Amino acid sequence: MFAELVINIEAALQGTFHYDVPFDLQPALRVGHLVEVEFGRRLAQGIIIAFSEDAPVEETKPIIALIDDEPVVRPWQIALAQWMSAQYLAPLNGCLRQMLPPGLTRWSDITVDVNPYWDGSGRLTELQEKLVALLREKGDMRGRQIQKALPKTDWKTAVTQLTNRQILRKATVLDPPQMRPKAIRTAELIAGPARTRAALLTLGRANKQADILLTLADS
Known part of the structure; x- marks a missing residue:
């Protein structure tokens, strides 16, 4: 199937x-x-x-x-x-x-951390050294977090290179949707016809509250 x-x-x-x-x-x-x-x-x-x-x-x-x-x-x-x-x-x-509820769409990201089995050997470029130092200080990080920490750098290539050398570990993640139930405020008329008429007489015609009462009474 x-x-x-x-x-x-x-x-x-x-x-x-x-x-x-x-x-x-x-x-x-x-x-x-x-x-x-x-x-x-x-x-x-x-x-x-x-x-x-x-x-x-x-x-x-x-x-x-x-x-x-x-x-x-x-x-x-x-x-x-x-x-x-x-x-x-x-x-x-x-x-x-366009048909999806707000908060449903989630884009994928990566998580990166230093391989705990790496013995520290091997030459690193300046960017690779910065990346490893950042991950050692912060622990595992999302791709968007690395982007903020190392802007205007080709950190993605550095991650790929170090992952291939088993210096870093990389995994793809997809966050769950963050949908909230939609709350709609409603109003219902609980007064009987006599009380409604009395309230309308008290409020007068040129009054927003009277307009609301008339609308509820007619619904």
């Missing part, structure tokens, strides 16, 4: 991607679900838009996890995003992102 996904990343993507659905996830997954997948060398969010028994490619990666038990988009929203993409020649993932 395969799932067709729209990958929710910053880069514009026109197409969809097929992923293998692990057996233990098959009963749980539905169209509209948000899942965690490996996209290239990083973790990313994917939105399921369809299922199929076959995939158009020979090799597919498995879905890693279901992020939320409830679908984050409905079939009509998926259809609308597909129409928008075709009508305006816009990236499909960007169109579908």
Whole structure:
């Protein structure tokens, strides 16, 4: 069983991607679900838009996890995003992102730390020395934290080089969504008709409170 996904990343993507659905996830997954997948060398969010028994490619990666038990988009929203993409020649993932609740989208990042088994041997460039010293002082750090600490440097290349030499350890992480339930304030009229009429007479016509009472009484 395969799932067709729209990958929710910053880069514009026109197409969809097929992923293998692990057996233990098959009963749980539905169209509209948000899942965690490996996209290239990083973790990313994917939105399921369809299922199929076959995939158009020979090799597919498995879905890693279901992020939320409830679908984050409905079939009509998926259809609308597909129409928008075709009508305006816009990236499909960007169109579908407009349908997502605020706080749901999360971009992947990396964590980096010094390999505890490194014996300290080997020559380092000036930037590599700064990076190792920073990690020894701060402990494991996110990529965005390193960017703030070492701005205007090619720290990503330094991380890759030191990871290949097993001096540093690097892992990809994907933060969970930070969605909050939407709170809507409502008002309900609990006074009976007699008390409402008396209150309107007291307030007078040119009064915002009277307008609110009339609106609630008519609803």
